[in-house]
Amino acid sequence: xxxxxxxxxxxxxxxxxxxxxxxxxxxxxxxxxxxxxxxxxxxxxxxxxxxxxxxxxxxxxxxxxxxxxxxxxxxxxxxxxxxxxxxxxxxxxxxxxxxxxxxxxxxxxxxxxxxxxxxxxxxxxxxxxxxxxxxxxxxxxxxxxxxxxxxxxxxxxxxxxxxxxxxxxxxxxxxxxxxxxxxxxxxxxxxxxxxxxxxxxxxxxxxxxxxxxxxxxxxxxxxxxxxxxxxxxxxxxxxxxxxxxxxxxxxxxxxxxxxxxxxxxxxxxxxxxxxxxxxxxxxxxxxxxxxxxxxxxxxxxxxxxxxxxxxxxxxxxxxxxxxxxxxxxxxxxxxxxxxxxxxxxxxxxxxxxxxxxxxxxxxxxxxxxxxxxxxxxxxxxxxxxxxxxxxxxxxxxxxxxxxxxxxxxxxxxxxxxxxxxxxxxxxxxxxxxxxxxxxxxxxxxxxxxxxxxxxxxxxxxxxxxxxxxxxxxxxxxxxxxxxxxxxxxxxxxxxxxxxxxxxxxxxxxxxxxxxxxxxxxxxxxxxxxxxxxxxxxxxxxxxxxxxxxxxxxxxxxxxxxxxxx
Amino acid sequence: xxxxxxxxxxxxxxxxxxxxxxxxxxxxxxxxxxxxxxxxxxxxxxxxxxxxxxxxxxxxxxxxxxxxxxxxxxxxxxxxxxxxxxxxxxxxxxxxxxxxxxxxxxxxxxxxxxxxxxxxxxxxxxxxxxxxxxxxxxxxxxxxxxxxxxxxxxxxxxxxxxxxxxxxxxxxxxxxxxxxxxx
Numbered sequence: 001x002x003x004x005x006x007x008x009x010x011x012x013x014x015x016x017x018x019x020x021x022x023x024x025x026x027x028x029x030x031x032x033x034x035x036x037x038x039x040x041x042x043x044x045x046x047x048x049x050x051x052x053x054x055x056x057x058x059x060x061x062x063x064x065x066x067x068x069x070x071x072x073x074x075x076x077x078x079x080x081x082x083x084x085x086x087x088x089x090x091x092x093x094x095x096x097x098x099x100x101x102x103x104x105x106x107x108x109x110x111x112x113x114x115x116x117x118x119x120x121x122x123x124x125x126x127x128x129x130x131x132x133x134x135x136x137x138x139x140x141x142x143x144x145x146x147x148x149x150x151x152x153x154x155x156x157x158x159x160x161x162x163x164x165x166x167x168x169x170x171x172x173x174x175x176x177x178x179x180x181x182x183x184x185x186x187x188x189x190x191x192x193x194x195x196x197x198x199x200x201x202x203x204x205x206x207x208x209x210x211x212x213x214x215x216x217x218x219x220x221x222x223x224x225x226x227x228x229x230x231x232x233x234x235x236x237x238x239x240x241x242x243x244x245x246x247x248x249x250x251x252x253x254x255x256x257x258x259x260x261x262x263x264x265x266x267x268x269x270x271x272x273x274x275x276x277x278x279x280x281x282x283x284x285x286x287x288x289x290x291x292x293x294x295x296x297x298x299x300x301x302x303x304x305x306x307x308x309x310x311x312x313x314x315x316x317x318x319x320x321x322x323x324x325x326x327x328x329x330x331x332x333x334x335x336x337x338x339x340x341x342x343x344x345x346x347x348x349x350x351x352x353x354x355x356x357x358x359x360x361x362x363x364x365x366x367x368x369x370x371x372x373x374x375x376x377x378x379x380x381x382x383x384x385x386x387x388x389x390x391x392x393x394x395x396x397x398x399x400x401x402x403x404x405x406x407x408x409x410x411x412x413x414x415x416x417x418x419x420x421x422x423x424x425x426x427x428x429x430x431x432x433x434x435x436x437x438x439x440x441x442x443x444x445x446x447x448x449x450x451x452x453x454x455x456x457x458x459x460x461x462x463x464x465x466x467x468x469x470x471x472x473x474x475x476x477x478x479x480x481x482x483x484x485x486x487x488x489x490x491x492x493x494x495x496x497x498x499x500x501x502x503x504x505x506x507x508x509x510x511x512x513x514x515x516x517x518x519x520x521x522x523x524x525x526x527x528x529x530x531x532x533x534x535x536x537x538x539x540x541x542x543x544x545x546x547x548x549x550x551x552x553x554x555x556x557x558x559x560x561x562x563x564x565x
Numbered sequence: 566x567x568x569x570x571x572x573x574x575x576x577x578x579x580x581x582x583x584x585x586x587x588x589x590x591x592x593x594x595x596x597x598x599x600x601x602x603x604x605x606x607x608x609x610x611x612x613x614x615x616x617x618x619x620x621x622x623x624x625x626x627x628x629x630x631x632x633x634x635x636x637x638x639x640x641x642x643x644x645x646x647x648x649x650x651x652x653x654x655x656x657x658x659x660x661x662x663x664x665x666x667x668x669x670x671x672x673x674x675x676x677x678x679x680x681x682x683x684x685x686x687x688x689x690x691x692x693x694x695x696x697x698x699x700x701x702x703x704x705x706x707x708x709x710x711x712x713x714x715x716x717x718x719x720x721x722x723x724x725x726x727x728x729x730x731x732x733x734x735x736x737x738x739x740x741x742x743x744x745x746x747x748x
Contacts (some may be wrong), residue, residue, distance in 0.1 A: 024732055064574070126585055126586055127589040127593075130636060131636045131637075132582075134581070182739075184736070185577070186636050187739075200622050307634065308630055309627070309633070310636070311630075313627055313630075
């Protein structure tokens with residue numbers, strides 16, 4: 001076939017199509033105008049969603065990627081547009097989300113001259129990307145795009161930035177696309193070492209109290225079935241990290257709950273009682289481990305991870321097993337002896353009863369007239385048959401949503417774990433709805449976080465994205481207020497908020513909504529919200545000074561978990 | 566934990582911004598680079614970085630893995646001085662008049678294995694090759710006796726005492742998996 005000459009801008013779009021892109025979240029502007037001009041002819045193949053801010057585009061791409069497993073794509077201009085995506089890129093880096101962010105750049109001849117909207121995007125994004133590259137001539141576009149998508153989705157996924165100068169978008173060249181199958185300096189998936197698998201299996205076989213910690217690695221490698229088989233064969237109780245939520249269904253008998261600072265009590269304290277700790281695709285974040293000097297010191301540690309840099313980073317592994325969970329779990333399962341750990345598992349349930357009495361009962365069945373976040377979330381979880389995609393913002397709403405939602409389907413919790421980005425919820429929920437159009441998407445946000453990216457209501461209106469937005473309104477920056485109450489002598493320094501009429505704002509965007517002030521109105525409002533697939537804003541005024549318990553205070557050991565008054 | 570001097574060796578693609586990719590990993594942990602030397606390696610298209618840093622073994626383990634993880638890095642590892650043959654080069658400029666004032670310079674040259682690179686009415690430039698301690702000793706001596714007008718020391722270059730470079734293992738592995746390596 002004769003090679004055709006096309007512009008760099010067109011080559012960019014063609015290259016993305018070759019990579020299977022069908023959705024782009026973006027915002028046009030000066031240095032990316034040629035690419036947007038080319039995009040104008042592709043409205044049949046590519047669904048471009050115009051967000052109201054580039055940060056929204058980045059979080060939407062994350063939400064899309066997290067529910068679909070596909071690479072999220074952003075297309076924005078240079079300078080302020082590029083810097084506006086930085087929060088989303090950082091978030092994707094810490095949470096291993098595959099994403100390609102394409103930024104326009106001034107013409108190559110102007111680089112380094114402080115030209116209008118010129119900023120060193122590669123320099124800014126190198127610390128927060130898997131790869132960042134500047135394309136200065138059209139011929140490099142097919143190669144760089146192929147490489148970008150290959151890097152973003154393979155191995156431990158992550159964000160990639162491509163910065164394309166304006167001249168490269170205009171230039172014409174003979175387009176030819178070759179997908180990338182390997183890069184010599186990059187080993188995405190380490191080979192499984194049978195010796196380490198054997199060492200790990202021996203440890204697990206000899207364990208009296210084995211205990212598994214499940215992270216996002218299981219979801220990323222789609223190893224949910226392999227995980228189940230592994231746990232069932234040796235009867236191993238398993239807890240999940242925030243990003244590992246929904247890797248096991250809530251009602252899976254060996255699922256013992258949520259780990260971490262606001263996780264369940266048993267999963268935290270049992271970490272210091274097990275004899276073999278099996279970490280699966282998780283990275284021992286400080287929000288999970290608390291004080292490392294007092295973390296699982298009695299246990300032998302088996303660590304399954306794709307990333308060699310995670311091994312021994314925070315917790316020393318006695319048996320590190322590199323590879324994807326999809327490969328390593330079956331290899332390990334094959335060597336396991338069937339076992340029963342009934343008493344050990346029962347000991348988790350005993351602790352659960354205490355947590356129910358001291359924490360959960362009050363949250364789900366409050367005696368006060370004031371509504372709690374937990375009861376709202378549980379009602380919505382039930383009303384959606386626990387099948388919804390739950391997207392959260394950051395803070396109390398996030399921890400409550402993770403705790404009180406139930407999960408049936410993998411990839412059902414989209415949340416900003418590593419970076420803890422307030423303002424993530426609304427745009428991420430839009431992306432999640434685009435990535436999983438046939439699922440109900442419920443977003444939980446606080447009154448603070450919602451106002452950080454509230455302008456995305458415009459995107460929801462224009463695209464008619466059926467996101468079910470729930471603001472758990474306590475007129476406070478709740479999590480910060482909780483810390484002020486617990487650790488700063490109730491000095492509520494700048495955490496109380498006077499809020500707008502959120503429902504009226506939604507109405508201005510022609511989005512239906514309702515505000516719930518009394519418990520009696522809640523069920524009807526939830527039913528109204530879920531009656532169709534249209535966008536909806538539900539504002540629930542919850543108790544002003546609610547607390548998320550239990551809590552492992554920062555720097556404390558996992559056994560020093562606080563249950564509240 | 567014991568802090569000592571570690572030498573990090575990095576093989577990388579020769580791409581723009583590579584040094585930044587490496588230094589950001591040190592910056593995050595507030596590690597100071599003592600010396601740095603970069604040059605093309607024996608393999609065409611691959612660059613070699615030699616970086617020395619005072620740190621602990623625990624930190625080195627983690628930092629080297631985080632460097633190795635960067636896409637354009639082929640291989641990164643660390644060594645202590647015992648594993649390495651290493652060398653630095655230093656240049657010293659002194660006043661000709663003051664140098665001649667010392668009387669004979671034969672002793673100085675023999676003792677320190679100095680080479681004279683340039684000499685004119687006003688100044689003399691010496692070169693000394695050696696370990697840091699050795700080039701520093703000469704500097705201290707000269708500076709006390711006649712003063713040093715200008716002084717510069719290179720970053721460390723180093724070679725491991727073991728037979729093969731670890732990069733060869735990695736490249737061999739890639740060839741085995743994917744066939745012939747393309748640049």
